[in-house]
Amino acid sequence: MSTFQELLSSWASKLPIYEKQEAESLVSWLLEHHLGWRRTQILDQADEASFPPKLFEDFERLKIGEPIQYIMGKGPFYGREFIVSSATLIPRNETEELVHMIIKENKKAGLRILDIGTGTGCIPISLALEMNNPEVFAVDISEEALEIAKKNGDVLKANVTFSSCDILTQTPDVSELDILVSNPPYIPEQEKTQMHRNVLDFEPGLALFVSNDDPLIFYRTIAEKGKQLLKSGGKLYFEINEKYGEEVAELMQNSGYSEVQILKDLNGKYRIAVGRR
Numbered sequence: 001m002s003t004f005q006e007l008l009s010s011w012a013s014k015l016p017i018y019e020k021q022e023a024e025s026l027v028s029w030l031l032e033h034h035l036g037w038r039r040t041q042i043l044d045q046a047d048e049a050s051f052p053p054k055l056f057e058d059f060e061r062l063k064i065g066e067p068i069q070y071i072m073g074k075g076p077f078y079g080r081e082f083i084v085s086s087a088t089l090i091p092r093n094e095t096e097e098l099v100h101m102i103i104k105e106n107k108k109a110g111l112r113i114l115d116i117g118t119g120t121g122c123i124p125i126s127l128a129l130e131m132n133n134p135e136v137f138a139v140d141i142s143e144e145a146l147e148i149a150k151k152n153g154d155v156l157k158a159n160v161t162f163s164s165c166d167i168l169t170q171t172p173d174v175s176e177l178d179i180l181v182s183n184p185p186y187i188p189e190q191e192k193t194q195m196h197r198n199v200l201d202f203e204p205g206l207a208l209f210v211s212n213d214d215p216l217i218f219y220r221t222i223a224e225k226g227k228q229l230l231k232s233g234g235k236l237y238f239e240i241n242e243k244y245g246e247e248v249a250e251l252m253q254n255s256g257y258s259e260v261q262i263l264k265d266l267n268g269k270y271r272i273a274v275g276r277r
């Protein structure tokens with residue numbers, strides 16, 4: 001028998017791939033998920049023999065670097081919990097900043113919005129629930145991701161129309177948009193070697209990577225199609241790879257967008273590009 005705090009430290013020490021503090025918070029998340037454990041119980045006695053077998057199975061997954069969101073099947077985004085699966089990217093903090101900016105800048109009622117490459121649906125669902133009665137559409141090439149996005153829409157009671165579309169070869173069947181948003185795949189294949197194994201081994205390659213030959217293919221294609229999809233004065237918002245801020249801004253200007261800006265996230269990295277049609 002040990003206290004929860006002792007258990008936390010001892011289990012965290014078995015996760016050498018993470019820093020101590022991160023390991024402890026992952027273990028505490030797992031214990032809370034399986035046992036309803038709360039920090040206030042930190043000094044209570046904990047009998048490992050009474051723990052459910054699933055907790056030990058999940059801990060083994062954590063040990064090999066599987067992200068906790070995949071283990072628990074859910075992850076937080078903009079104050080809500082989203083179902084995730086191996087077919088979807090885990091929603092990121094940087095993307096919350098993009099969503100926050102769109103909500104802040106667009107207060108009018110009834111705006112028409114499209115999200116391209118929706119994954120869990122975290123962007124369009126958050127916008128549908130936070131903005132003033134918008135009409136929201138979202139597309140993805142992955143049928144499995146779309147299934148998860150639809151489930152999230154149902155569970156969170158968000159009115160979003162999801163459909164299948166390969167943006168590189170097809171044009172979504174919507175028009176007169178006020179807002180077009182996308183966090184498309186943007187990591188060149190050659191950067192794979194510098195990436196953390198828990199992203200590489202578990203997150204879907206389809207959501208992350210683009211060919212080394214043309215890393216901006218999604219931005220160029222979406223900016224081009226955006227001219228048809230957006231109404232005059234409508235806005236295009238991209239999440240970007242910090243390395244390509246200037247290039248994305250240039251291609252947006254070349255495509256005819258005005259007021260193009262590249263903006264830094266809270267970590268001081270260029271993460272958002274925005275322009276007006």
Ligand SMILES: C[S@@+](CC[C@H](N)C(=O)[O-])C[C@H]1O[C@@H](n2cnc3c(N)ncnc32)[C@H](O)[C@@H]1O
Nearest residue numbers: 091117118119140141142166167183184185207
């Ligand atoms: C970086 S993830 C973003 C997911 C989600 N929007 C988010 O921010 O968490 C890119 C998404 O684009 C989708 N995707 C990849 N290629 C695509 C294509 N050709 N057409 C449409 N969607 C595509 C992937 O399936 C993935 O869900």
